[in-house]
Amino acid sequence: MSTTENTLLLEKGQTPASAAKIGRPAPSFRMLSTRNMETLEETVALEDYRGRWLILFFWPFDFTFVCPTEIMAFSDAYEQFRELDCEIVGASVDSVHTHRAWTKAPRDQGGIGEIKYPMASDIHKETAEAYGILDEESGAAHRGLFIIDPEGILRYQVVTDMNVGRSVDETLRILQALQAGGLCPANWRPGQKTL
Numbered sequence: 001m002s003t004t005e006n007t008l009l010l011e012k013g014q015t016p017a018s019a020a021k022i023g024r025p026a027p028s029f030r031m032l033s034t035r036n037m038e039t040l041e042e043t044v045a046l047e048d049y050r051g052r053w054l055i056l057f058f059w060p061f062d063f064t065f066v067c068p069t070e071i072m073a074f075s076d077a078y079e080q081f082r083e084l085d086c087e088i089v090g091a092s093v094d095s096v097h098t099h100r101a102w103t104k105a106p107r108d109q110g111g112i113g114e115i116k117y118p119m120a121s122d123i124h125k126e127t128a129e130a131y132g133i134l135d136e137e138s139g140a141a142h143r144g145l146f147i148i149d150p151e152g153i154l155r156y157q158v159v160t161d162m163n164v165g166r167s168v169d170e171t172l173r174i175l176q177a178l179q180a181g182g183l184c185p186a187n188w189r190p191g192q193k194t195l
Helices: 003-011 066-076 078-083 096-104 126-130 168-180
Strands: 030-033 043-045 053-058 086-092 119-121 143-148 154-160
Touching (some): 053 066, 053 168, 066 086, 143 168, 154 168
Parallel strands (some): 053 086, 086 119
Antiparallel strands (some): 143 154
């Protein structure tokens, strides 16, 4: 979110942290990404994903311990998300150069190897702030995960402590439940009846 967009939110009586609300349009974003690993000049923006589902997830910092387990798990499941007409964008407050260095390092040497979806740089922390997950004390984003529908409406969000990784299987289940179009009871699985 740009400074101008933040100013507009404040003029409307909203704080950037309160901008992300379930059932409302997801806060717009535009961040540099690893879409082009050579130039690192391609951006990802919410508008790029209009007409498709989007998983937008944040991790605190590159070259840490829990973060690579999530990033690699989402990459390993990328085709399952694509089959559900869903794209993935991962983001942290690190630079795109740091993201590239992390992907260039082999997994057995502390790196994460090739990742199938773009990793975005929220180096100015505007997107983390707009989604209400910026930790002011550390300057990192909490582990926030957001599911945005094809119309750009925020349909699901979960934020965890920096020490706890998220479940890719549960994210897939939630996406499928949202796409089912009915009332899904606890522990609903694809193929089961809705209420």
